[in-house]
Amino acid sequence: MNLVLGIILWSIIAFALLCLFVYLTLPWIFKKFVSPFFNASYIYNSRDFKKKEKIFSEQINTPKLSINPNNGIFQISFGNNRNLSDGIIKFHSKGYYYSNSRRLSKKTRLLNLIKSSREESDDVLGNFEKTILEYELADHNVQIIASIKQYRNQNYVIFELTFPDGLSDTTTGKFEDLIVSFPSFYNDSPNKRIFTYREAIFCPPSRKLNPTSAPVVLYDNELNCMIICPLDGFLNTMISEDKEGRINCGIQGEITSLPENFSQKFILYFGKGINDPMEEVGNLLLRYHNSERKDLYADIVCSHLGYWTDNGAYYYYKTEKGLNYEDTLVAIKDYLKKEDIPIRYFNFDSWWYLKHTNKAFTTIFRPIVRLMGGGLYGNTLRWETDPENFSTDLKTFYEERFQTPITAHNRRWDSRSPYLDEYDFITYKNHACPLNLDFWEWLMQHAQESGIVVYEQDWMNNQINSIPYLREDINAIERWLNSMAVAAKNNKIDVFYCMETPGITLYSIKHPNITITRCSGDYNHRWPLTYRYVHSTQTNILIHSVGLISHPDVFRSRSMEGISMRPFGEKSPILKCLYQNLNAGPICPGDKKEHVNWQLLKKTCRDDGLLLKPDKALTANDLMFKPHKKYYICDTYIKREELIWRFILITNIWPNRVKETYITPEELGYNWDNYILYDYFAQKIEKVNREQAINIGKLEKYGYKYYILNPILENGISFIGAVDKFIPCSKKQIVDLNSNPNSLKFVVKDVKGAKLKILLYSERKPEKIYLNDHPLDFTKSIGEYWNYGEGKLLSIFLNFKEDTSKTVEIII
Known part of the structure; x- marks a missing residue:
């Protein structure tokens, strides 16, 4: 008996020590083995700077x-030794591949070109010339039409492949083995990155x-x-490739058939850079779909300070x-x-x-479950309040006790949900998905x-991967997402995507009320910057390109600087808060209520919680994608x-790579x-020209x-603006x-109680300054006044006794 108890005791101790070891080494594991899979920027290699610089031919973007x-095999030339060659059509049906090229495998059957034509x-x-190529499968009586649009004096080409008769038995059996390829070409150019x-x-x-549903950028040094x-x-x-x-x-290769008149379309764009070309491609997609970029202030989640309870929050x-949760929220x-902290909405996570949950398991292993993001809690059974956490339904709780807007999380559905008794779901094993509008309307x-006010659909890729039908039917995923978005719009609700794929991100342009998407994995104060920060600032390039609002997840705002023992606290709250502000999306503190750092958070917003943003999400500068020796910028x-x-944020993420500490x-x-x-x-303020080195110095x-x-x-x-804010010149x-050459006029809008210092640089001391058409006093120490001093700095002090706008005119 004592031996058995000893074995059990030592087993428990060994397991506890193992858990402690894993916990302590997780940041190192993420930095060493996980982070490299979330970075596409240049990796420093000293050999790149020892080689003789290679001179590339000029790229012609028309x-x-x-x-x-x-x-019908095509070639595209875009400069000397810059070609896309052997451009073909290829598709799969009834166990065979078909192509218009004889150079492929002997098992590939030949497509016959029966007609070609051109039209303008x-x-x-824009205006285009279209080449139309008509093919036929003689033994299947199937017609295929390929077309290539060349837009006049433009830097893009559109490829379209249409199946007027549809196509049956298409699957290749593997998701990554495409059933249709057009265009399909070799990249004979220096654009190999x-x-x-x-x-x-x-x-x-x-x-x-x-294999990816994302845009692909091919570029040179x-x-x-x-x-x-x-x-x-x-x-x-x-x-x-x-x-x-x-x-x-x-x-993708699991699709089983294509309906009549199905067509696929791709755009090929030529340019220079990473950020601007991606944005321009996004603009083309938006124009094509008669869509618009989402307003950075589209809903209260985007526009105001909120309080979050998702993974990583206290x-x-x-x-x-x-x-219980009901009383905790109140x-x-x-x-x-x-405390006069202007939280304007709450996030309710899973x-x-x-959910279909093993209560004993999640109770025993709650720390692991919290770390894993709640994934071990299972699928959604009823999207209604859990009686262990609430004494009533959500509607009653909201109306009688809470009365604050909510953004609410949901995940993959469970096939054991009682909702299946009333509505149609597709199912596979324990998973389910509602495709029809009636369920989503309810x-x-x-x-x-x-x-x-905002519905968060999480586990999106998990939902698709868990049900084969969603990958086999060409229309299934769109039915799911379209029903969700339409029903949400009908009920004045915006949609927030989470755990999305690139294709789902692109799809968001089809609905004006899909406003927000996540740009990185779940927050944890112990994750290294090499993981989530690098990931998000590069994924933001895609998110911004299609006009979505980026969300980097919750963060802890409590200041832990100067605290020697801080294993459970955020080490860089100022950086995380600044990043959230520069991200131009929601700002999401998730501290214990007493630890919400309003003095830090108020740098991101007005005193009423209205967020002060830049025009777009923070992204990695183009320099990060070419050979360089700099910090991460x-x-x-x-x-x-x-x-x-x-607005430039420079971080020393990879110290060993940095050889130049200036820009x-x-x-x-x-x-x-x-x-x-x-x-x-x-x-500090400094006047610089475009070629002048800005000395950053050595960062820790x-x-x-x-x-x-x-x-x-x-x-x-x-x-410069209101310098007590991270974004001093926000348009809000x-x-x-x-x-004009002799004056500057600007309008400041703020709320009652606000006291602002507006900072400017001026080569000359102003002759006069007017506030709302009245002269403003010079060098007073209280109230509203202005001064001009060392370093040619002009400071204007404003007080707001009510919610209003104030007009300032500076006469030089």
């Missing part, structure tokens, strides 16, 4: 198309062309690029001691109100509804009545007509001759610098700004 009249026309993308995204949750960036991207059918399209180096663009599957809300009406901007303010505006792609550089945390590991490059106006003034606070 491509030339040539087509073989006998078989125009569409939303790859920037794309893996076909995985949160769209991880990648340097390898594994000078960032001459071409981008191949789906134009439609995003949820089943795939781009891959075979063993021979042929790039294939088509449909209250994730955890309540206040002695309270306690948090009441505390934040008492803890709030009923769900979204229930959500709207319960105070939910990301940037965003605010544009006001021809004026651009640049120039020119290296970062900025074209103005002169700027005023504002070092935000050092509060994970150290950072935050610079703002401000344009110098024609009158010698540079407007500085709502108007106009200048």
Whole structure:
């Protein structure tokens, strides 16, 4: 008996020690083995700088198309020794591959070109000449029509392949083996570097062309690029590279048939850079689908400060001691109100509804479950309050006790859900998915009545992978997502995508109320910056390209600087908060209620919680994708007509790679001759030109610098803004700004109680300054006044006794 007890005791101790070892080594494991799979930027190699610099031929971004009249095989030339060659059609049906090329495997049957023609026309993308190639499968009586559109004086080409009769028995049996490929070509050009995204949750960036539904950027060391991207059918399209180096663009291999008149479309774009070309391709997709970029302030989740309880937050599957979730939420809300912290909505994560859960397992292993993101809790049974956490339904709780807008999480459905008794779901084993509109109308009406303003659909890729029908029927995924979005819109609810793939991200352009998507994995204060930060700043390039709002997840705002023992605290709350603000999406503190750091959070918003944003999400600068020796540099901007303010976040993520601790505006792609550089945390100002080196200095590991490059106006003034905010010149606070050679006029909007210091640089001391058409006092120490002093700095102090706008005019 004693021996058995001893074995049990030592087993428990060994297991506890193993858990402790794993916990302590996780950051190192993530840095060493996980993070490299979430980075597509350049990796420093000293040999790249010892080689003789290779001179590449000029890329011509208006491509030339040539087509073989006998078989329709095409070639595209875009400069000397820059070609896309052996462009063919290939597809699979009834166990055979068919192609218009004789060079493929002997098992491939030949397509016969029966007719070719040309026509001129125009569409939303411009005037074009279209080459139409008609093929026929004689033994199957199947017609195939390929077309290539060349747009006049434009840098893009569109490929379309249509099956008027449909196509049966298409599956190849493997998702990655395409059933249709057009275009399919060899890349005979210097553009061998790859920037794309893996076909995985949160769209991880990648340097390898594994099968993906994402746009693929092929570029050289000078960032001459071409981008191949789906134009439609995003949820089943795939781009891959075979063993021979042929790039294939088509449909994933598990689709079993194509309906009559099915067509696939891809766009091929030529340009220079990474960020701008991706944005331009996104603009083309938006134009083609008659869609628009989402407003950065589309809903209250996007526009105001919120409180989050998802994975990484203090209250994730955890309540206040002695309270259930219902009472915990009310306690948090009441505390934040008492402290005048303007939380305008709450996030309810997966803890709030009923799931198919092994209660004993999740209780015993709760720390592991919290770390794993709640995935071990199982599928959704009822999207209704869990009676262990709430005394009533969500509608009653919202109306009687909470009365605060909610963004609510959902995950994959369970086939044992009672909803299957009332509505049609497709099922496989324990998984289910509702495709029809009637269920979603019921769900979204229930959500709207319960105070939910944004519906978060999580586990999206998991849902697709768990049910074969979603991968076999060409229309199934779109039916699911379309029903969800339409029903949400009918009930005035926006949709937030999580654990999405690149194709799902592209699909969002089809619905105006799909507003937010996640840009990285779940938050944990112990994850290294090499993981989530690098991932998100590169995935943001894709998210911004299609006009979505990026969400980097919850974070802990409590300051832990100066605390020697901080194993459970966020080590870099200022950096994480600054990053969330620069990300131009939701800002999501998830601290224990007493630890919410309002003094830090107020740098991101007005006193009423309205967020102050740049114009786009923070992304890795183009320089990061070509050979360099710099820190990791990301940037965003605010544009006001021809004026651009640049916000630059520099981090020392890979210290051993950094050999140059300076940058120039020119290296970062900025074209103005002169700027005023504002070092935000050092509060220093320097006038710099585009070729001038900005000395960053040596940063400690994970150290950072935050610079703002401000344009110098024609009158010698540079407007910096309200410098107590991370984004000093946000359009929601500085709502108007106009200048001429002799004056500058701007309008500041804020709320009652706000006290602002507006900082400017001016080559000359102003003659007069007017506030709302009245002279403003010079060098007072209280109230509203202005002063001009050392370093040519002009400070204007404003007090708001009510919610209002104030107009300031500076006369030089």
